[in-house]
Amino acid sequence: MKCGIVGLPNVGKSTLFNCLSNAKAQSANYPFCTIEPNVGTVSVPDPRLNKLEKLVVPERVLPAVVEIVDIAGLVKGASKGEGLGNQFLANIRETNAIIHVLRCFQNENITHVEGTIDPVRDKEIIDIELQLKDLDTIEKKIEKSKKAAKAGNKEDQLIVSVLDKLKSFMEEGNNAREFETDEISFPVISDLQLLTFKPILYVCNVDEKSAKSGNEYVEKVKEKVKNENAQVLVLAAQIEADISELETYEERQVFLEELGLDEPGVNRLIRQAYQLLNLQTYFTAGVKEVRAWTIQKGWTAPQAAGVIHSDFEKGFIRAEVIAYEDFIKYGSEQKVKEAGKLSVEGKEYIVKDGDVMHFRFNV
Ligand SMILES: Nc1ncnc2c1ncn2[C@@H]1O[C@H](COP(=O)(O)OP(=O)(O)OP(=O)(O)O)[C@@H](O)[C@H]1O
Numbered sequence: 001m002k003c004g005i006v007g008l009p010n011v012g013k014s015t016l017f018n019c020l021s022n023a024k025a026q027s028a029n030y031p032f033c034t035i036e037p038n039v040g041t042v043s044v045p046d047p048r049l050n051k052l053e054k055l056v057v058p059e060r061v062l063p064a065v066v067e068i069v070d071i072a073g074l075v076k077g078a079s080k081g082e083g084l085g086n087q088f089l090a091n092i093r094e095t096n097a098i099i100h101v102l103r104c105f106q107n108e109n110i111t112h113v114e115g116t117i118d119p120v121r122d123k124e125i126i127d128i129e130l131q132l133k134d135l136d137t138i139e140k141k142i143e144k145s146k147k148a149a150k151a152g153n154k155e156d157q158l159i160v161s162v163l164d165k166l167k168s169f170m171e172e173g174n175n176a177r178e179f180e181t182d183e184i185s186f187p188v189i190s191d192l193q194l195l196t197f198k199p200i201l202y203v204c205n206v207d208e209k210s211a212k213s214g215n216e217y218v219e220k221v222k223e224k225v226k227n228e229n230a231q232v233l234v235l236a237a238q239i240e241a242d243i244s245e246l247e248t249y250e251e252r253q254v255f256l257e258e259l260g261l262d263e264p265g266v267n268r269l270i271r272q273a274y275q276l277l278n279l280q281t282y283f284t285a286g287v288k289e290v291r292a293w294t295i296q297k298g299w300t301a302p303q304a305a306g307v308i309h310s311d312f313e314k315g316f317i318r319a320e321v322i323a324y325e326d327f328i329k330y331g332s333e334q335k336v337k338e339a340g341k342l343s344v345e346g347k348e349y350i351v352k353d354g355d356v357m358h359f360r361f362n363v
């Protein structure tokens with residue numbers, strides 16, 4: 001599961017990446033500082049994990065992780081190969097969701113490739129490039145399916161009819177994610193891996209004093225995207241990157257409080273990215289290890305088991321499941337059992353967020 005950080009050059013993408021990830025990206029005040037994507041993993045902060053830790057007292061605790069990719073800046077003409085555009089767009093295609101960074105801070109010392117601060121315009125520049133690339137992809141697919149459709153292939157006829165509509169919709173300047181889909185059109189579109197069909201989160205990169213409540217730029221962005229079914233997050237990337245360099249938790253907390261925050265903005269970002277990817281968590285809780293595992297919403301018990309090891313999925317027999325709330329309420333697996341709240345589930349069981357699971361399998 002990968003989230004890609006996207007935006008114009010020099011808007012703070014690598015700075016954001018640095019406050020998110022244990023890996024360090026080079027960040028500097030000039031456009032195209034980043035060429036090769038930086039890849040890092042981030043732990044998903046989850047207070048439930050701390051509560052389980054207190055009850056179980058395991059040797060170690062492992063949080064869930066999401067992969068974050070810091071991608072090079074896009075410029076006008078990227079869809080036609082401008083500024084290594086094709087390569088950068090290919091990097092975006094490989095991700096499952098997009099974090100779009102918009103510059104919402106004023107600072108004369110930091111170069112803006114368009115010369116002025118205008119996050120709504122910036123967003124449109126990127127949107128247009130991604131849309132043009134998608135239109136390319138759509139047209140190619142229509143071309144390919146047309147012959148077979150004419151020859152009477154039902155599936156290709158369907159593809160052509162869905163994509164013709166999507167194409168006109170996007171030619172009006174819309175993103176594919178705004179297109180209304182149903183069970184029939186969704187798989188056709190989703191199959192194309194379109195850039196503007198990926199779920200998106202806008203990060204307004206603001207100055208220190210706007211970290212808590214945002215500013216006029218943020219308001220404009222919110223107004224602009226209100227019909228887009230997208231999330232908007234306010235974050236002061238530079239100061240957060242500086243704070244994340246501090247040694248101790250206490251030091252970091254002092255500085256955060258000065259900004260009016262009770263936790264780093266990146267924690268919110270990570271949680272939202274996790275939702276954006278349609279992910280959820282289940283736990284395993286033993287004395288050796290308490291651990292959060294990442295799965296897609298709607299996965300069955302054997303699929304969830306497969307995340308731990310493929311043998312768990314192949315040889316799946318059953319799962320013993322405790323709802324997170326019950327685990328906390330009764331305090332241990334033993335007490336949950338005594339209260340009759342441990343359920344034994346088979347292959348069809350759909351895992352719920354927070355389930356504490358134990359798998360039985362044979363190989
Ligand atoms: N909120 C902020 N306030 C002030 N300066 C910032 C802020 N965020 C980032 N910067 C500064 O902006 C400059 C560009 O940042 P960064 O290198 O992260 O941009 P980028 O989007 O990764 O650029 P590129 O596309 O060239 O890789 C850096 O000098 C960084 O310190």
Ligand SMILES: [Mg+2]
Pocket residue numbers: 013014015026027033034070071072
């Ligand atoms: Mg960069």
